[in-house]
Amino acid sequence: MSLSVTALNCTLKSSGPSSTDRLLDLVMDALAAEQATGSRFRVAAEAVKPGVSSDEGDGDGWPRIRQSIVASDILLIGTPIWMGQPASVSKLVLERLDAFLGETDQNNRTPGYGKVAAVVVVGNEDGAHHVSAELFQALADVGFSIPAGGPAYWVGEAMGSTDFKDLPAVPDKVSATVRMLARNTAHLARLLKASPYPGY
Amino acid sequence: MSLSVTALNCTLKSSGPSSTDRLLDLVMDALAAEQATGSRFRVAAEAVKPGVSSDEGDGDGWPRIRQSIVASDILLIGTPIWMGQPASVSKLVLERLDAFLGETDQNNRTPGYGKVAAVVVVGNEDGAHHVSAELFQALADVGFSIPAGGPAYWVGEAMGSTDFKDLPAVPDKVSATVRMLARNTAHLARLLKASPYPGY
Amino acid sequence: MSLSVTALNCTLKSSGPSSTDRLLDLVMDALAAEQATGSRFRVAAEAVKPGVSSDEGDGDGWPRIRQSIVASDILLIGTPIWMGQPASVSKLVLERLDAFLGETDQNNRTPGYGKVAAVVVVGNEDGAHHVSAELFQALADVGFSIPAGGPAYWVGEAMGSTDFKDLPAVPDKVSATVRMLARNTAHLARLLKASPYPGY
Amino acid sequence: MSLSVTALNCTLKSSGPSSTDRLLDLVMDALAAEQATGSRFRVAAEAVKPGVSSDEGDGDGWPRIRQSIVASDILLIGTPIWMGQPASVSKLVLERLDAFLGETDQNNRTPGYGKVAAVVVVGNEDGAHHVSAELFQALADVGFSIPAGGPAYWVGEAMGSTDFKDLPAVPDKVSATVRMLARNTAHLARLLKASPYPGY
Numbered sequence: 001m002s003l004s005v006t007a008l009n010c011t012l013k014s015s016g017p018s019s020t021d022r023l024l025d026l027v028m029d030a031l032a033a034e035q036a037t038g039s040r041f042r043v044a045a046e047a048v049k050p051g052v053s054s055d056e057g058d059g060d061g062w063p064r065i066r067q068s069i070v071a072s073d074i075l076l077i078g079t080p081i082w083m084g085q086p087a088s089v090s091k092l093v094l095e096r097l098d099a100f101l102g103e104t105d106q107n108n109r110t111p112g113y114g115k116v117a118a119v120v121v122v123g124n125e126d127g128a129h130h131v132s133a134e135l136f137q138a139l140a141d142v143g144f145s146i147p148a149g150g151p152a153y154w155v156g157e158a159m160g161s162t163d164f165k166d167l168p169a170v171p172d173k174v175s176a177t178v179r180m181l182a183r184n185t186a187h188l189a190r191l192l193k194a195s196p197y198p199g200y
Numbered sequence: 201m202s203l204s205v206t207a208l209n210c211t212l213k214s215s216g217p218s219s220t221d222r223l224l225d226l227v228m229d230a231l232a233a234e235q236a237t238g239s240r241f242r243v244a245a246e247a248v249k250p251g252v253s254s255d256e257g258d259g260d261g262w263p264r265i266r267q268s269i270v271a272s273d274i275l276l277i278g279t280p281i282w283m284g285q286p287a288s289v290s291k292l293v294l295e296r297l298d299a300f301l302g303e304t305d306q307n308n309r310t311p312g313y314g315k316v317a318a319v320v321v322v323g324n325e326d327g328a329h330h331v332s333a334e335l336f337q338a339l340a341d342v343g344f345s346i347p348a349g350g351p352a353y354w355v356g357e358a359m360g361s362t363d364f365k366d367l368p369a370v371p372d373k374v375s376a377t378v379r380m381l382a383r384n385t386a387h388l389a390r391l392l393k394a395s396p397y398p399g400y
Numbered sequence: 401m402s403l404s405v406t407a408l409n410c411t412l413k414s415s416g417p418s419s420t421d422r423l424l425d426l427v428m429d430a431l432a433a434e435q436a437t438g439s440r441f442r443v444a445a446e447a448v449k450p451g452v453s454s455d456e457g458d459g460d461g462w463p464r465i466r467q468s469i470v471a472s473d474i475l476l477i478g479t480p481i482w483m484g485q486p487a488s489v490s491k492l493v494l495e496r497l498d499a500f501l502g503e504t505d506q507n508n509r510t511p512g513y514g515k516v517a518a519v520v521v522v523g524n525e526d527g528a529h530h531v532s533a534e535l536f537q538a539l540a541d542v543g544f545s546i547p548a549g550g551p552a553y554w555v556g557e558a559m560g561s562t563d564f565k566d567l568p569a570v571p572d573k574v575s576a577t578v579r580m581l582a583r584n585t586a587h588l589a590r591l592l593k594a595s596p597y598p599g600y
Numbered sequence: 601m602s603l604s605v606t607a608l609n610c611t612l613k614s615s616g617p618s619s620t621d622r623l624l625d626l627v628m629d630a631l632a633a634e635q636a637t638g639s640r641f642r643v644a645a646e647a648v649k650p651g652v653s654s655d656e657g658d659g660d661g662w663p664r665i666r667q668s669i670v671a672s673d674i675l676l677i678g679t680p681i682w683m684g685q686p687a688s689v690s691k692l693v694l695e696r697l698d699a700f701l702g703e704t705d706q707n708n709r710t711p712g713y714g715k716v717a718a719v720v721v722v723g724n725e726d727g728a729h730h731v732s733a734e735l736f737q738a739l740a741d742v743g744f745s746i747p748a749g750g751p752a753y754w755v756g757e758a759m760g761s762t763d764f765k766d767l768p769a770v771p772d773k774v775s776a777t778v779r780m781l782a783r784n785t786a787h788l789a790r791l792l793k794a795s796p797y798p799g800y
Contacts, residue, residue, distance in 0.1 A: 012450040012495065050412040050444055050488060083498055083538040084729020088450060088491035095412065095482045108380060113348050126755050129337055129684020130730035136340060137333030137350070138483040145388065146336065146346035148313050148397055155726050180308060183400055188345065191391040197348055200383050212650040212695065244650055250612040250688060283698055283738040284529020288650060288691035295612065295682045326555050329484020330530035338683040355526050508780060513748050529737055536740060537733035537750070545788065546736065546746035548713050548797055580708060583800050588745065591791040597748055600783050 003189050005031055005038030006072040008065070010079040010090035014045040019122045019154075019164035020078040023178075026170065027076060027120055027152055030182030036189065038072055041065050043089050050092060054099040062096050069097075073189045074116050075144060077135055081123030081155070086131045094135070100142040107199025112143025114196045116189040118181055121153040122164045128153035145192060147184040152177045203389050205231055205238030206272040208265070210279040210290035214245040219322045219354075219364035220278040223378075226370065227276060227320055227352055230382030236389065238272055241265050243289050250292060254299040262296050269297075273389045274316050275344060277335055281323030281355070286331045294335070300342040307399025312343025314396045316389040318381055321353040322364045328353035345392060347384040352377045403589050405431055405438030406472040408465070410479040410490035414445040419522045419554075419564035420478040423578075426570065427476060427520055427552055430582030436589065438472055441465050443489050450492060454499040462496050469497075473589045474516050475544060477535055481523030481555070486531045494535070500542040507599025512543025514596045516589040518581055521553040522564045528553035545592060547584040552577045603789050605631055605638030606672040608665070610679040610690035614645040619722045619754075619764035620678040623778075626770065627676060627720055627752055630782030636789065638672055641665050643689050650692060654699040662696050669697075673789040674716050675744060677735055681723030681755070686731045694735070700742040707799025712743025714796045716789040718781055721753040722764045728753035745792060747784040752777045 007028060011018045024040065031037070046061035055063050069075055079090035100110040117139040121128040132151040140146055154174050156162045207228060211218045224240065231237070246261035255263050269275055279290040300310040317339040321328040332351040340346055354374050356362045407428060411418045424440065431437070446461035455463050469475055479490040500510040517539040521528040532551040540546055554574050556562045607628060611618045624640065631637070646661035655663050669675055679690040700710040717739040721728040732751040740746055754774050756762045 012452065044450055052412065052482060082452060082491075082495045083541060084733070085491065085494070085534055085538065088488045088495055091482075091485065091488035091491050094485070095488055098483055108376070109348075126726055126728050126753075127730065128726050129341070130727060130733075132340075133333040133337035133684070133730075134485055136336040136346065137329055138485065140332075140336060140346050140348065141329070141350040141483060143348045145348050146340050148309075148340065148343045148345050150337070150341040153726075176308075179400055184397055187395070187397050188392075191395055192388075195387070195391055197384055197387050200379055212652065250644055252612065252682060282652060282691075282695045283741060284533070285691065285694070285734055285738065288688045288695055291682075291685065291688035291691050294685070295688055298683055326526055326528050326553075327530060328526050330527060330533075333484070333530075334685055338685065341683060353526075508776070509748075529741070532740075533733040533737035536736040536746065537729055540732075540736060540746050540748065541729070541750040543748045545748050546740050548709075548740065548743045548745050550737070550741040576708075579800055584797055587795070587797050588792075591795055592788075595787075595791055597784055597787050600779055 001190050001193065003036035003074060003186060004072040005036050005074040005076055006068040007040040007076040007078065008093055009040060009042045010077060010087050010093060011042065012044060012087055012089060014042065017165050020080050022165045023120050023122050023152065023154060024078045026178045027182060030178050031186060034182055034186035036074055036186050039068055043093060048092055048096065052095050052098045070111050073193055074118065074185055076118050076120065078120035079131060081121060081125065081127040081131055084127035084130060086134050090135065094138040097142045109197060109199040110143035114192045115144050116147055116185050116192065117144035118147065118185040119151040121151050124156040124161060124163055126155060128155050145188060147188040149180050149184045152181045201390050201393065203236035203273040203386060204271065205236050205274040205276055206268040207240040207276040207278065208293055209240060209242045210277065210287050210293060212244060212287055212289060217365050220280050222365045223320050223322050223352065223354060224278045226378045227382060230378050231386060234382055234386035236274055236386050239268055243293060248292055248296065252295050252298045270311050273393055274318065274385055276318050276320065278320035279331060281321060281325065281327040281331055284327035284330060286334050290335065294338040297342045309397060309399040310343035314392045315344050316347055316385050316392065317344035318347065318385040319351040321351050324356040324361060324363050326355060328355050345388060347388040349380050349384050352381045401590050401593065403436035403474060403586060404472040405436050405474040405476055406468040407438065407440040407476040408478065408493055409440060409442045410477065410487050410493060412444060412487055412489060414442065417565050420480050422565045423520050423522050423552065423554060424478045426578045427582060430578050431586060434582055434586035436474055436586050439468055443493060448492055448496065452495050452498045470511050473593055474518065474585055476518050476520065478520035479531060481521060481525065481527040481531055484527035484530060486534050490535065494538040497542045509597060509599040510543035514592045515544050516547055516585050516592065517544035518547065518585040519551040521551050524556040524561060524563050526555060528555050545588060547588040549580050549584045552581045601790050601793065603636035603674060603786060604672040605636050605674040605676055606668040607640040607676040607678065608693055609640060609642045610677065610687050610693060611642065612644060612687055612689060617765055620680050622765045623720050623722050623752065623754060624678040626778045627782060630778050631786060634782055634786035636674055636786050639668055643693060648692055652695050652698045670711050673793055674718065674785055676718050676720065678720035679731060681721060681725065681727040681731055684727035684730060686734050690735065694738040697742045709797060709799040710743035714792045715744050716747055716785050716792065717744035718747065718785045719751040721751050724756040724761060724763050726755060728755050745788060747788040749780050749784050752781045
């Protein structure tokens with residue numbers, strides 16, 4: 001069973017090299033090995049407006065991204081850490097997904113039901129667990145399921161200054177985590193695609 | 201397919217009436233309607249020692265609880281909110297589950313793999329989303345899967361003083377959330393029991 | 401001793417009525433009674449760019465806000481809660497303040513040193529404690545001091561739908577909290593203005 | 601002006617070497633250079649009961665610690681990170697401090713008013729910012745003031761295994777942070793001791 005993926009890079013930069021992109025590359029490759037492929041958006045380049053509706057009108061970049069998410073089996077959110085917390089761009093995404101709560105079907109299921117969310121976090125300091133906590137909670141709230149095993153992440157030594165994109169090689173533990181995340185995410189997505197939540 | 205549940209009440213009180221128990225009652229009833237039944241522990245009454253191993257020796261109450269979790273398909277954690285945060289007793293539980301990370305099988309799967317975790321939160325103030333964020337993150341880290349829909353919770357008006365156990369009736373929205381949590385949790389647990397994560 | 405205040409309303413809406421504004425009104429009035437006055441910005445209307453520098457160039461609205469903050473004794477951040485978490489607009493502000501870490505003086509003091517930060521939170525659901533946690537941590541990291549007493553906040557009953565701006569009257573507990581916040585904030589700001597941190 | 605300090609080591613271990621102790625040693629030394637001295641408790645060895653009152657009766661170890669805190673100008677909390685979150689022992693401490701909210705004087709001031717809280721965090725992984733966020737919020741809620749500059753912390757490279765207590769030397773950045781924390785904490789404590797918050 002092939003699966004579709006929407007990946008969102010929530011870096012603050014609208015262009016240029018991104019550590020988050022580098023880790024997303026690894027995860028997308030590992031997902032492809034599980035027959036899960038799709039498209040990636042750099043959210044900061046997409047003119048997404050702040051708000052909590054599915055369309056904030058007038059040039060809003062969100063509807064196009066939302067359409068891709070709704071058509072996908074897997075949502076992959078990649079975010080850098082700033083001040084130990086999720087990037088504001090990832091919070092913007094979560095707020096837009098809040099609209100799912102008002103878009104339930106006749107069985108009280110949001111458009112997120114049956115989809116699996118996975119999280120990728122990169123920082124040169126500290127904060128990956130907390131960032132994934134915030135994302136997992138908000139994503140579960142709006143109907144995504146969270147697979148076993150937590151996020152794929154890389155965080156340098158605290159108060160250090162190395163960036164993931166500049167590492168000469170990917171650490172083995174990161175590679176192992178990426179592989180496990182891809183396998184778990186694809187497995188859960190296949191199960192839920194074949195057997196959707198019934199709602200009530 | 202019948203399912204087994206371990207429910208943990210993480211109130212700070214070792215005995216007496218508990219708002220967390222009242223909400224757990226509702227969730228356990230709703231799970232029973234999905235053929236998911238099992239046992240409940242009041243952790244504060246079980247002499248669980250602080251630590252990050254599976255057995256801290258010498259009168260430690262954790263091994264008995266751990267055995268029940270390992271034998272179950274569903275882990276249900278109920279916690280009150282104190283100061284907007286998870287109760288210390290629930291943190292004690294998460295720390296003891298941390299030992300799962302060192303107990304992986306030949307396919308790198310922790311004892312949590314294939315199990316579903318659900319969360320129940322009660323407060324007379326504020327904090328249910330944050331509490332579920334912390335629990336979801338830690339539970340996913342050690343291998344549990346998180347179903348669609350977030351926690352079942354009740355929180356009174358901020359700076360108020362009503363307790364859930366003293367409400368004359370269960371609010372309809374709480375009942376609806378409980379029902380959805382039970383259905384989603386059981387559905388996901390059945391899928392993962394029939395088709396375990398492969399690991400790698 | 402008179403004090404200057406910069407207040408930031410971090411609602412997602414660039415215009416229109418705002419519950420956050422209503423609570424900021426109360427706090428600004430209470431601060432004025434302590435001889436602390438100043439200006440308020442609605443950040444979503446100010447074209448603030450994502451980033452972690454003090455000037456992201458080319459139409460960036462941050463430098464004007466930053467100038468006001470640097471010239472003030474008190475920074476007051478008001479934010480709504482979305483999904484139990486701080487609004488993305490408030491995270492944008494924190495990220496821009498991150499630049500302070502690279503702008504220390506000869507005594508290793510950031511531009512935030514000697515300034516007091518206070519936090520105002522409004523939600524129709526749940527999350528005030530967590531929101532203040534995230535703001536306090538990031539604000540302390542970049543050099544602001546946090547007075548006794550926590551945030552001023554209002555949060556409706558969980559899963560409810562009342563907005564603070566539509567309440568017929570301000571609850572007494574909110575008024576009391578606002579008054580205490582204003583007194584504590586002004587007191588600490590006066591002390592630090594008269595006796596700055598020495599750095600090292 | 602000399603100052604008194606109560607330091608709490610919130611390691612999960614009731615005895616033996618502790619990375620948290622090592623970092624607390626550094627901070628206590630730096631505070632001593634500011635004429636701030638006092639006593640340290642290893643909370644896990646003190647039979648502190650879970651609860652939210654100032655005395656849980658019958659062998660409870662908290663009243664002795666509470667008495668020291670109430671008599672001190674500075675509260676220093678040191679905690680390890682587990683799963684990216686504060687240790688359960690530190691949560692136990694925060695819950696016991698919650699009782700301050702019911703112990704206000706005629707000017708609505710809790711026993712924490714006028715005291716400064718500082719935070720020390722050690723982990724071999726990730727989570728110092730989040731841990732300090734949770735501690736700062738709860739401490740401010742009950743009346744402590746938070747000085748400029750955030751926590752003193754050390755966190756190893758994520759998914760690593762080095763402990764702070766085993767480092768051959770203290771990194772320069774940690775030493776600088778410790779020194780700044782001590783100077784800021786003592787400065788703020790002196791100001792508030794000489795000029796207490798008035799309350800209302």
